[in-house]
Amino acid sequence: MANIPSILALDFDGVICDGLIEYFEVAWRTYCQVWFPSHETPPDGLASQFYRLRPVIETGWEMPILVKALLEGIAEAEILQDWHGINQKILLADHLNAREISIKLDKLRDEWIATDLEGWLSLHRFYSGVIDKLKATITTTTKLYIISTKEGRFVQQLLHQEGIELGSKEIFGKEVKRPKYEILRELIQLHKVPQETVWFVEDRLKTLQLVDQQLDLKEVKLFLADWGYNTPLEKTTTQNDPRIQLLSLSKFGQDFSKWLVE
Secondary structure, eight states: OOSSOSEEEEOSBTTTEEOHHHHHHHHHHHHHHHHOOSOOSOOTTHHHHHHHHGGGOOSTTHHHHHHHHHHTTOOHHHHHHOHHHHHHHHHHHTTOOHHHHHHHHHHHHHHHHHHOHHHHHHTOEEOTTHHHHHHHHHTSSOEEEEEOSSOHHHHHHHHHHTTOOOOTTTEEOGGGOSOHHHHHHHHHHHHTOOGGGEEEEESOHHHHHHHHTOGGGTTSEEEEETTSSOOHHHHHHHHTOTTEEEEOHHHHTSOHHHHTOO
């Protein structure tokens, strides 16, 4: 069993960066552009509900849909149980499509960055010790990649602010339009490395389970970041899954050789 990965692939949101405040702000702004509420100030308590339900979000276009669902009074428990069905129902009811909403959201982010970069950056925080871990990894033989559903340019901007320079070849954002397991497959083929030396850290359990379903990726090491956007049930599920390891933030900051030690 490899103690040092040849490739370390990391999700961004919920593994490297916590942007909950920014997520809600851009979600609310996008919601206002789509549904034109009479008041452009979010009601009290809405942000807290949004934060609790962040684990259901897979890609950015869903965030303003979540705001809409909450304002319609859909129960949190129902959203946790059937988020896909709910977001599709809202899209159909209002004759919307995911691409249109995604374009609006990304345009808002771009304008925000262009006019108030400092303010935008201030709404993100990096999980304790993660930036140091990334900087240390870059100095080793391990090849570092970011695989995210956020636009790669936003990831690059945030990392640049922290003194980490990764190019477009190391950052796979939403724009690549490929499942994360396909990107992992491509990296293995590109570098011609054994699967067991490829480690993937993600905070979304469903994404890890999709990797596990790929018969040709059965030896890739899978880790669920327990500090990210996942639920207590997902953590418990992972603890009972021999294929996926639950990784704590304190352990993430340790040497690679200690990751696989119980």
